[in-house]
Amino acid sequence: MKREHPNLHPRLDPASAGSSSSGYSTMPSVNTNTNDDTSCKAKMWEDDAQADGGMDELLAVLGYKVRSSDMVEVAQKLEQLQEVMGHVQEDGISHLACETVHYNPSDLSTWLESMLSELNPNPNFDSVVMPAQPSIDDSFFTHPESSTITSIDFADHTHQRHQEQRKTNKHSRDVVFEDSSSSDYDLKAIPGKSVFAQPHQIDSSSSSSRDPKRLKSATTDHLYPAAAAASSSSTIGAGAAGSFGVSTESTRPVVLVDSQENGIRLVHLLMACAEAVQENNLTVAEALVKQIGFLAISQAGAMRKVATYFAEALARRIYRLYPQSPMDHSLSDILQMHFYETCPYLKFAHFTANQAILEAFEGKKRVHVIDFSMNQGMQWPALLQALALRPGGPPAFRLTGIGPPSHDNSDHLQEVGWKLAQLAETIHVEFEYRGFVANSLADLDASMLELRPSEFESVAVNSVFELHKLLARPGAIEKVLSVVKQMKPEIVTIVEQEANHNDSVFLDRFTESLHYYSTLFDSLEGSVSTQDKVMSEVYLGKQICNIVACEGPDRIERHETLTQWRTRLGSSGFVPVHLGSNAFKQASMLLALFAGGDGYRVEENNGCLMLGWHTRPLIATSAWRLANKQVVAH
Amino acid sequence: MVVPLNTWVLISNFKLAYNLLRRPDGTFNRHLAEFLDRKVPANAKPVDGIFSFDVVIDRGTSLLSRIYRLTDGEPSQPNMAELEKPVSSEVVPVIIFFHGGSFAHSSANSAIYDTLCRRLVGICKAVVVSVNYRRAPENRYPCAYDDGWTALKWVNSRTWLESKKDSKVHIYLAGDSSGGNIAHHVALRAVESGIDILGNILLNPMFAGQERTESEKRLDGKYFVTLQDRDWYWRAFLPEGADRDHPACNPFGPKGKNLKGVKFPKSLVVVAGLDLIQDWQLAYVEGLKKAGQVVKLLYLEQATIGFYLLPNNNHFHTVMDEISKFVSSNC
Numbered sequence: 022m023k024r025e026h027p028n029l030h031p032r033l034d035p036a037s038a039g040s041s042s043s044g045y046s047t048m049p050s051v052n053t054n055t056n057d058d059t060s061c062k063a064k065m066w067e068d069d070a071q072a073d074g075g076m077d078e079l080l081a082v083l084g085y086k087v088r089s090s091d092m093v094e095v096a097q098k099l100e101q102l103q104e105v106m107g108h109v110q111e112d113g114i115s116h117l118a119c120e121t122v123h124y125n126p127s128d129l130s131t132w133l134e135s136m137l138s139e140l141n142p143n144p145n146f147d148s149v150v151m152p153a154q155p156s157i158d159d160s161f162f163t164h165p166e167s168s169t170i171t172s173i174d175f176a177d178h179t180h181q182r183h184q185e186q187r188k189t190n191k192h193s194r195d196v197v198f199e200d201s202s203s204s205d206y207d208l209k210a211i212p213g214k215s216v217f218a219q220p221h222q223i224d225s226s227s228s229s230s231r232d233p234k235r236l237k238s239a240t241t242d243h244l245y246p247a248a249a250a251a252s253s254s255s256t257i258g259a260g261a262a263g264s265f266g267v268s269t270e271s272t273r274p275v276v277l278v279d280s281q282e283n284g285i286r287l288v289h290l291l292m293a294c295a296e297a298v299q300e301n302n303l304t305v306a307e308a309l310v311k312q313i314g315f316l317a318i319s320q321a322g323a324m325r326k327v328a329t330y331f332a333e334a335l336a337r338r339i340y341r342l343y344p345q346s347p348m349d350h351s352l353s354d355i356l357q358m359h360f361y362e363t364c365p366y367l368k369f370a371h372f373t374a375n376q377a378i379l380e381a382f383e384g385k386k387r388v389h390v391i392d393f394s395m396n397q398g399m400q401w402p403a404l405l406q407a408l409a410l411r412p413g414g415p416p417a418f419r420l421t422g423i424g425p426p427s428h429d430n431s432d433h434l435q436e437v438g439w440k441l442a443q444l445a446e447t448i449h450v451e452f453e454y455r456g457f458v459a460n461s462l463a464d465l466d467a468s469m470l471e472l473r474p475s476e477f478e479s480v481a482v483n484s485v486f487e488l489h490k491l492l493a494r495p496g497a498i499e500k501v502l503s504v505v506k507q508m509k510p511e512i513v514t515i516v517e518q519e520a521n522h523n524d525s526v527f528l529d530r531f532t533e534s535l536h537y538y539s540t541l542f543d544s545l546e547g548s549v550s551t552q553d554k555v556m557s558e559v560y561l562g563k564q565i566c567n568i569v570a571c572e573g574p575d576r577i578e579r580h581e582t583l584t585q586w587r588t589r590l591g592s593s594g595f596v597p598v599h600l601g602s603n604a605f606k607q608a609s610m611l612l613a614l615f616a617g618g619d620g621y622r623v624e625e626n627n628g629c630l631m632l633g634w635h636t637r638p639l640i641a642t643s644a645w646r647l648a649n650k651q652v653v654a655h
Numbered sequence: 656m657v658v659p660l661n662t663w664v665l666i667s668n669f670k671l672a673y674n675l676l677r678r679p680d681g682t683f684n685r686h687l688a689e690f691l692d693r694k695v696p697a698n699a700k701p702v703d704g705i706f707s708f709d710v711v712i713d714r715g716t717s718l719l720s721r722i723y724r725l726t727d728g729e730p731s732q733p734n735m736a737e738l739e740k741p742v743s744s745e746v747v748p749v750i751i752f753f754h755g756g757s758f759a760h761s762s763a764n765s766a767i768y769d770t771l772c773r774r775l776v777g778i779c780k781a782v783v784v785s786v787n788y789r790r791a792p793e794n795r796y797p798c799a800y801d802d803g804w805t806a807l808k809w810v811n812s813r814t815w816l817e818s819k820k821d822s823k824v825h826i827y828l829a830g831d832s833s834g835g836n837i838a839h840h841v842a843l844r845a846v847e848s849g850i851d852i853l854g855n856i857l858l859n860p861m862f863a864g865q866e867r868t869e870s871e872k873r874l875d876g877k878y879f880v881t882l883q884d885r886d887w888y889w890r891a892f893l894p895e896g897a898d899r900d901h902p903a904c905n906p907f908g909p910k911g912k913n914l915k916g917v918k919f920p921k922s923l924v925v926v927a928g929l930d931l932i933q934d935w936q937l938a939y940v941e942g943l944k945k946a947g948q949v950v951k952l953l954y955l956e957q958a959t960i961g962f963y964l965l966p967n968n969n970h971f972h973t974v975m976d977e978i979s980k981f982v983s984s985n986c
Contacts, residue, residue: 077661079661079965079966079967080661080664080665082766082770083665083693083766083767083770083964083965084693084694084695084766085665085668085693087661087664092660092661092664093660095664096660096663096664096667099664099667099668099671100667102671103667103670103671106671106674115678117675118675118676118678118684118687119684123687123690123691126672126690126691126693127693129664129668133671271700272696272697272698272700273698273699273700273732274696274697274698274699274708274709275697275699275708275709275735275738276697276708276709276710276711276719277708277709277710277711277735277738277739278710278711278714284736285736285739286736288734288735288736289736292734292736532734535734535735536699536735539735602686602687602690602691605686605689605690606686606687606690609686609689610686619717620711620717622689623689624689624694625690625691635709635711635717635719636694636696636697636709636719636721636763636764637696637697637709638696
């Protein structure tokens with residue numbers, strides 16, 4: 022993509038009236054000062070911007086991804102929206118606020134574009150309502166006093182700058198759009214706005230992409246404006262996945278609740294003990310573990326429990342009394358059910374994943390969900406009900422549930438399927454079920470699943486807190502992801518713990534998990550039912566034990582962060598499908614039902630949703646599809 | 656009267672989003688607001704020598720504050736127990752910061768304010784405590800002030816924040832927009848309760864009155880802000896039925912307090928020349944002067960609201976310098 026580069030500088034462009042700019046962006050000003058230094062500085066800024074993959078660094082730090090080269094276009098869209106919103110009745114605005122689903126507000130350009138489309142449904146951009154005069158106060162941008170500040174220039178010599186652009190507007194004060202090599206506009210020309218809310222799925226980055234070749238390979242005739250399911254990270258620079266020019270190094274978010282004296286001493290002891298273990302100084306470690314045990318008893322609340330679990334895990338590591346693995350599946354199911362009842366994490370996971378699946382299945386007549394995390398099947402009644410209620414009637418629903426073998430030879434997977442079948446019958450949803458027992462997801466092959474042609478049946482793959490386990494064996498995650506690709510899924514929903522508990526350095530792992538589980542345990546403190554709370558703590562305690570006491574293939578709780586998963590999925594050929602403001606809102610409302618609801622927060626993160634306790638995200642839901650998948654019209 | 660393009664984009668984007676969130680009936684689309692707000696987590700791993708962590712300082716109201724500190728040149732990252740390690744210098748300014756957002760928007764973990772607070776730490780060599788106060792319209796006056804007061808008491812009682820010189824916490828109150836307004840009112844309460852505040856820093860503080868001033872009429876709708884939205888936010892914050900001469904928004908108005916003889920902290924008040932409420936901000940400065948209080952006015956003729964959110968203009972650097980001097984002049 023060529024940047025507009027030298028043509029932007031009016032000093033070099035004789036036709037323009039203005040001269041210098043000290044661009045912090047690439048736009049020239051109309052001031053009459055000619056200043057050699059500042060225009061050189063302007064070039065410098067521009068070059069800097071390019072070096073960062075073009076992202077405006079200052080905005081990036083504030084959470085907005087805007088390429089420096091797109092800044093003008095984004096400004097124009099903002100202006101246009103202002104103008105249009107000024108004309109539209111209040112209803113129009115409230116429509117934008119209530120009915121419209123918003124996606125990924127970090128991607129300003131696309132977000133603005135989606136709102137413009139909502140307010141201007143006319144797909145032909147020539148007839149888009151354009152202000153004859155820019156709506157901003159002209160004096161704002163002309164007569165700049167200072168030579169160190171740039172302005173937006175809307176005079177008609179603008180078009181000379183965009184020499185490669187096709188569309189120009191002859192009126193002198195009109196705002197010029199970037200041309201249709203920003204091919205989002207090409208797509209806009211295709212008629213037929215979707216009646217159903219279908220995510221706008223093109224294979225490329227958002228409208229800021231200038232690569233026409235790439236975009237032409239995508240076909241879509243659904244122009245639901247609110248979503249751009251694009252992987253912008255793949256065009257910007259995969260290495261910086263998730264970053265906007267901000268450091269990609271991990272952060273350690275901490276929320277302290279009780280800063281009592283004993284709590285701090287406990288943490289000191291735990292850290293000292295972990296350090297001793299790391300140095301293989303087992304005598305010291307042993308002594309410290311005993312001290313922790315004594316001190317923990319005197320502590321109240323979450324800190325006591327967390328300390329106890331971590332101390333036990335450390336002790337196991339020191340004495341090499343590794344926990345049995347795997348745990349009896351029926352026990353872990355029971356624990357998980359209590360966890361499900363006590364706090365919203367699992368419910369949030371199921372809810373948000375179902376939301377994405379529901380949207381992906383819109384208009385499909387036959388659907389197949391492949392669940393990597395079947396357990397007790399708690400996720401599926403809600404989806405079945407939602408499908409039963411959808412306008413036009415439910416699809417035929419097939420569920421493949423995958424789970425580990427049970428120790429008591431009972432076929433619990435079949436039992437779960439049977440219960441779901443009964444539910445499906447009462448709500449008149451055609452239902453088919455198959456349970457699959459596998460020790461590991463990596464044992465699966467697509468051929469085992471009796472997949473049907475994708476034109477006939479749409480597939481969703483669902484994984485809640487399962488994928489990280491595959492990181493315990495080399496090659497496993499790669500195998501599973503490639504099998505997923507063979508399933509040709511419409512959507513892949515993934516929920517994972519938002520933490521890096523897979524660092525190769527024991528002490529780092531210990532520290533991260535100590536912070537994470539402290540916060541998690543804090544969030545449980547408000548629960549009403551003591552029994553549920555205790556069971557949940559045991560459930561989590563098993564994870565702690567695994568992270569701290571185990572190694573090698575036994576250490577299966579290898580949680581990684583959303584940023585890490587994004588990189589992995591991106592390089593495996595998946596692109597994000599964004600979750601929007603509707604899912605966000607409903608998830609937030611769901612949280613209010615939980616005790617301690619005040620502390621639970623939903624956060625939007627580049628199209629994914631995260632649930633956290635106060636300001637610390639704890640789990641993240643993301644949705645994906647194949648990079649080269651064409652959206653099939655119907 | 657020019658702004659850098661990316662600043663214009665940033666502020667216009669906020670303006671646009673905010674327009675979507677305010678409903679004519681006075682309610683607020685909180686879910687959409689939280690969805691759109693760009694947030695950043697605290698980070699106990701130092702970035703540029705500064706780390707942060709969150710503390711729930713009042714469980715009852717879920718009042719949280721984000722604390723920013725300099726690493727004392729220590730190579731390793733502080734773990735959970737080391738976050739509240741005592742400050743090591745003779746004098747450490749502690750700035751209690753109240754973010755802006757017209758009482759309704761933003762949070763302590765909003766990216767714009769996290770960034771601003773980190774800058775303040777570096778520039779002032781201070782500890783910054785950013786208060787996540789309750790917002791309107793769900794929580795009206797005096798909730799935000801109450802939360803500010805709670806935070807002040809909490810900060811004042813932290814032994815780890817005491818400067819070595821006199822074993823006291825050296826407290827400054829700071830805020831932009833509604834945060835500036837909160838800083839004033841918390842200072843009032845502090846004075847009444849005998850807590851020493853060393854200084855107030857008010858950036859484009861949000862004040863108003865019942866009458867329409869010249870600047871309000873002249874600049875209405877010109878630079879991102881309209882009188883209509885200002886009115887909406889006051890209606891959302893003030894008690895039902897109150898008018899804009901309520902002392903919360905008009906501290907030197909007909910119902911205001913007389914500060915003559917009161918040991919009010921010295922103030923640094925920054926006014927942007929393109930801010931439509933500047934007449935009220937200037938009236939505030941006058942009010943302080945008339946009451947014999949120490950106040951420095953920094954009037955930036957060509958600045959718009961939000962200029963301090965990006966370090967790409969002279970006003971930003973001027974203000975940061977002034978703040979740095981203001982905070983260090985007590986050493």
